[in-house]
Amino acid sequence: MGIHRLAKVVLASTLMLVASCGINSIPTAEETAKARWADVQNEYQRRADLIPNLVATVKGYAAQEKAVLTQVTEARAKATAINVTTDDLSNPERLRQFGEAQNQLTQALGQLRTVVEAYPDLKSNQNFLTLQAQIEGTENRISVARRDYNAAVQDYNTKIRTFPDAIGAKAIYGAKPMVTFEAAGGADKAPSVAF
Numbered sequence: 001m002g003i004h005r006l007a008k009v010v011l012a013s014t015l016m017l018v019a020s021c022g023i024n025s026i027p028t029a030e031e032t033a034k035a036r037w038a039d040v041q042n043e044y045q046r047r048a049d050l051i052p053n054l055v056a057t058v059k060g061y062a063a064q065e066k067a068v069l070t071q072v073t074e075a076r077a078k079a080t081a082i083n084v085t086t087d088d089l090s091n092p093e094r095l096r097q098f099g100e101a102q103n104q105l106t107q108a109l110g111q112l113r114t115v116v117e118a119y120p121d122l123k124s125n126q127n128f129l130t131l132q133a134q135i136e137g138t139e140n141r142i143s144v145a146r147r148d149y150n151a152a153v154q155d156y157n158t159k160i161r162t163f164p165d166a167i168g169a170k171a172i173y174g175a176k177p178m179v180t181f182e183a184a185g186g187a188d189k190a191p192s193v194a195f
Helices: 002-019 025-059 063-081 086-090 092-118 126-161 165-173
Strands: none
Touching: 025 063, 025 086, 025 092, 025 126, 025 165, 063 092, 086 092, 092 126, 126 165
8 A cells, every 4th residue: 555655656746747847838938939930020021012012102203212212122022032930940040141131121221211301302292101101110010029039039948948847848859949039230220321
């Protein structure tokens, strides 16, 4: 009777230890981080889909600044050419390339905003105002999505490095830290605009 009771205690203790080793929390945190990355990609895709249509509408009103609109279009094409999958989230080089392409588009959009300030007659056009508002809103949505992704990655990386989840993370899942989204070099400086 004593051995039977001891076996039950050992089994219960083992089950509690296994349950507290990240069996569920590690994949949950990983999937949350992947979902937040999908949100980042969704916002970039939204920008890539939205901006060409708005630029086409505005192009007729901005003939004197066609070069800036062309830069936006080219930067958008480069930004959408680099795709990052959830398998790439542990690859700092791939995320750096993605970030740089997105940063080029952000800089081109900054130049476009400067055109609005330099040419008040363009501001009076409702299409250009719509473009400006959509760009600003889109950039804000991208910023929020990147912040949420970084928070999810931080949570995941913390779980796989702290006890007791670290046990399950390494032994069961072979978990590797994910890479946070980082701004491209020089992103802290406003884009230069030359006319």
